[in-house]
Amino acid sequence: MNIIIMGGGRVGTHFLRVLVGNVVDGPSDISQHNVCLVERQRTRIEALPPRLLEHPAVSVVEGDGASSEVLVVAGAEEADAFVALTGDDRVNALAAQKAKHFFKIEHVALRVRDPELARMYTDLGLAVFCPTEAAREFFMAHIFESVAE
Amino acid sequence: MYAVIAGGGDIGGRLAGALAGGGHEVFVVDVDPVVVNDLRNRLGAVAEQGDASRVAALESAGVSRSDLFLAATASDDINLAACQIAKLRFGAPRTVAVVRDPENAPLFEAAGVDQIISQTDIVFSHLANLLPAHPLIRLMPIPGRQQELVSVKVPRNGTVVGKPLKELNLPYGCLLTLVIDSNGQVKLPADEMIVNAGDEVVLVSPVESTESILEIVTEQA
Numbered sequence: 001m002n003i004i005i006m007g008g009g010r011v012g013t014h015f016l017r018v019l020v021g022n023v024v025d026g027p028s029d030i031s032q033h034n035v036c037l038v039e040r041q042r043t044r045i046e047a048l049p050p051r052l053l054e055h056p057a058v059s060v061v062e063g064d065g066a067s068s069e070v071l072v073v074a075g076a077e078e079a080d081a082f083v084a085l086t087g088d089d090r091v092n093a094l095a096a097q098k099a100k101h102f103f104k105i106e107h108v109a110l111r112v113r114d115p116e117l118a119r120m121y122t123d124l125g126l127a128v129f130c131p132t133e134a135a136r137e138f139f140m141a142h143i144f145e146s147v148a149e
Numbered sequence: 150m151y152a153v154i155a156g157g158g159d160i161g162g163r164l165a166g167a168l169a170g171g172g173h174e175v176f177v178v179d180v181d182p183v184v185v186n187d188l189r190n191r192l193g194a195v196a197e198q199g200d201a202s203r204v205a206a207l208e209s210a211g212v213s214r215s216d217l218f219l220a221a222t223a224s225d226d227i228n229l230a231a232c233q234i235a236k237l238r239f240g241a242p243r244t245v246a247v248v249r250d251p252e253n254a255p256l257f258e259a260a261g262v263d264q265i266i267s268q269t270d271i272v273f274s275h276l277a278n279l280l281p282a283h284p285l286i287r288l289m290p291i292p293g294r295q296q297e298l299v300s301v302k303v304p305r306n307g308t309v310v311g312k313p314l315k316e317l318n319l320p321y322g323c324l325l326t327l328v329i330d331s332n333g334q335v336k337l338p339a340d341e342m343i344v345n346a347g348d349e350v351v352l353v354s355p356v357e358s359t360e361s362i363l364e365i366v367t368e369q370a
Contacts, residue, residue: 123237
């Protein structure tokens with residue numbers, strides 16, 4: 001699969017590492033996936049481990065993933081999946097809608113922190129992960145399970 | 150009319166002033182407390198500090214009872230989110246967005262925003278008006294269509310001068326809507342009307358035909 005990850009923060013780089021990671025440490029050097037990371041801040045790109053940066057299945061584009069021009073450079077026209085993981089809900093939402101509606105990327109997912117926005121984008125048919133909601137669910141389940149015991 | 154405006158900057162702030170001055174009810178949401186204070190000093194209790202891309206901020210601004218919602222912040226991503234909240238969560242009957250990057254306009258259209266104002270187009274149209282030598286002025290894109298309203302000035306020694314309008318041979322899909330003569334007299338076009346030097350012809354044109362219209366109307370002998 002050709003996958004674009006937008007946002008090279010903690011979640012983005014972790015995801016990138018896992019997608020190609022097994023290969024980085026293992027004997028084979030061929031990943032099943034080609035992954036392109038789009039990140040606006042150069043310092044974040046420079047902070048990536050060299051083994052990841054030099055990996056044949058990884059490419060990095062410096063730029064704003066909400067811009068079509070940058071998305072084209074990142075290979076949006078041939079991408080199978082697009083994951084928006086910047087820290088800004090609105091930027092993620094704009095980029096994801098662009099990826100889905102204009103680049104017709106089959107699998108589009110995004111992170112949205114604000115639970116109300118998350119619900120709205122889910123209702124619009126986007127695959128949304130809301131860390132706030134997920135944390136609430138986890139802790140509530142944990143608390144009520146403990147109480148039940 | 151009740152209008153809620155996201156972003157009280159150059160566009161939003163001025164519009165708020167104009168609407169309030171015209172007797173309309175208006176409310177501005179802006180992240181910047183300085184902007185909010187300034188609006189309050191000028192217009193009264195019509196502004197609140199808040200993030201227009203949050204449901205709660207738009208709820209307290211009363212978007213659900215608004216007649217018009219305008220998103221005019223400095224970022225397209227915030228404007229898009231704000232319009233989507235206004236429409237989907239609060240059923241705003243009319244949403245208008247100022248789009249900074251023209252490439253994002255189709256996205257706003259797809260999201261169901263009722264009217265899109267491209268900031269670049271605004272600047273261009275003003276610039277074009279400042280350059281009297283330019284014979285073509287793009288007045289307005291037709292929202293949702295690949296058409297635009299343009300005005301072309303007939304040059305002094307143009308080959309169309311002296312011909313009736315029906316002989317202009319305009320590209321398919323063009324509609325001549327108005328003729329403004331050099332004295333500023335506005336006329337509805339008629340087949341036999343004679344083209345004069347200095348006439349402004351106003352047309353609705355498919356975007357791809359605008360260049361050939363310009364050539365036809367401004368061809369010089």
